[in-house]
Amino acid sequence: MPPAEPDLQALVARIHDELAPRFGAGKVADYIPPLAHVDPRKFAIAVVTPEGETFAAGDADEPFSIQSVSKVFTLTLALGRLGDRVWDRVGREPSGDPFNSIVQLEHEQGRPRNPFINAGAITVADMVLAGHTPREAIGEILRFVRFLADDEDIAIDQAVARAEHETGDRNFALAHFMHGFGRLTNPVAHVLGVYFHHCAIAMTARQLARAGLFLAAGGRDPLTGARVVAPARARRLNALMLTCGHYDGSGEFAFKVGLPGKSGVGGGILAVAPGRAAIAVWSPGLNAVGNSLLGSEALELLAARAGWSIFGG
Structure with a gap:
């Protein structure tokens, strides 16, 4: 029998609660003044599935600068x-x-x-x-x-x-x-x-996950039926996100999370679990290479517990 699908709402809520004592960890991108003034304790996670279900926790309805x-x-x-x-x-x-x-x-x-x-x-x-x-x-x-x-x-x-x-x-x-x-x-x-x-586009975690859904569904928007890109191009975009999406932290992200992803210095990350979901996280504090510290950890927990790593178990 195939493994049971995870209870995604319970999972994202649990990840939020586990990371809550460390909200504010990392260093905000202070070289862009409006980003320097964002509350570093903000945290959001949103998961959108090809069936159109959305599971979210934290500040998932607050817009942030998606940057890169x-x-x-x-x-x-x-x-x-x-x-x-x-x-x-x-x-x-x-x-x-x-x-x-x-x-x-x-x-x-x-x-x-x-x-x-x-x-x-x-x-x-x-x-x-x-x-x-x-x-x-x-x-x-x-x-x-x-x-x-x-x-x-x-x-x-x-x-x-x-x-x-x-x-x-x-x-x-x-x-x-x-x-x-x-x-x-x-x-x-x-x-x-x-x-x-x-x-400088501003989006919520819910909006960002929804925008990335075509990459989890072979290049087609599964909710509207619109073809955004061909399946081969969606695969290649995901490959580039996996290998290059986190700058000189891309290898570490692939090693720990095992999902295609693209980060921004506003603290957002868009990640893709092909065939399963698009995920957006937001936590403004960055790690040493400019990627969201707690956002990366949240995705690591989600990928491991949902069994979504593209590299298997």
């Missing part, structure tokens, strides 16, 4: 527009370096190692921008995220977007460096305008 989790959605858009030509401009290998490192870029003549480090996501923003004004590209990204989450209330936090611009010296350096190698086709200011705004 948005890179999954912009990459999906770019692949829809350009197909495999995306890979002419950005690689698919783990970086092994911090998310905002310039060292690798110089060695590899301005071609980013993967689409989830900052340089790679800036290149993807350049692809999405092609043929559009920044305002049009930002609008397209926001409409796509609303479509995936089936929720028109999702918005960009303009205060975060402004702060990203004001504190984005390293991202400007990365973009100018790539532009100097001829790797960007649009003006740096326009590309970074798109990049900063999609990183």
Whole structure:
């Protein structure tokens, strides 16, 4: 007989309660002022299944800045527009370096190692921008995220977007460096305008898990029936999330959690249990490599107790 499906509501509630004494652990991303002021004791977990059931605990209805989790959605858009030509401009290998490192870029003549480090996501923003004004590209990204989450209330936090611009010296350096190698086709200011705004999208854990559900269902939204991407592309997006989704902490996340996932410095993580569920967690305190400390632990507990690791038992 197959193993019994877990009681997911009881499971997420138990994980919330077990981690509660440590709420506030880790260090918030204080280099972006609006993120520095987020209550570090916030914690949310939400699980959405292909049957449309949602199981949540904690602050699952409070919006937070998804930051680099948005890179999954912009990459999906770019692949829809350009197909495999995306890979002419950005690689698919783990970086092994911090998310905002310039060292690798110089060695590899301005071609980013993967689409989830900052340089790679800036290149993807350049692809999405092609043929559009920044305002049009930002609008397209926001409409796509609303479509995936089936929720028109999702918005960009303009205060975060402004702060990203004001504190984005390293991202400007990365973009100018790539532009100097001829790797960007649009003006740096326009590309970074798109990049900063999609990183400033605010979502709740419920909305984020819902938006990622297509990756747990072979590229199709199981609740609306809409085909988002082909099954092969969904598999490849999940593979990239597993190998590159947590920067130089990706190997550790795969080792401990065993699920594709994408983190953001706002403390959010989107994870995928293929065929089972999409999961979003949020805890603002980060670990040493910039991933949510308690969010990662929550996913480790969930994957182990539900038996969802892609590597088995």
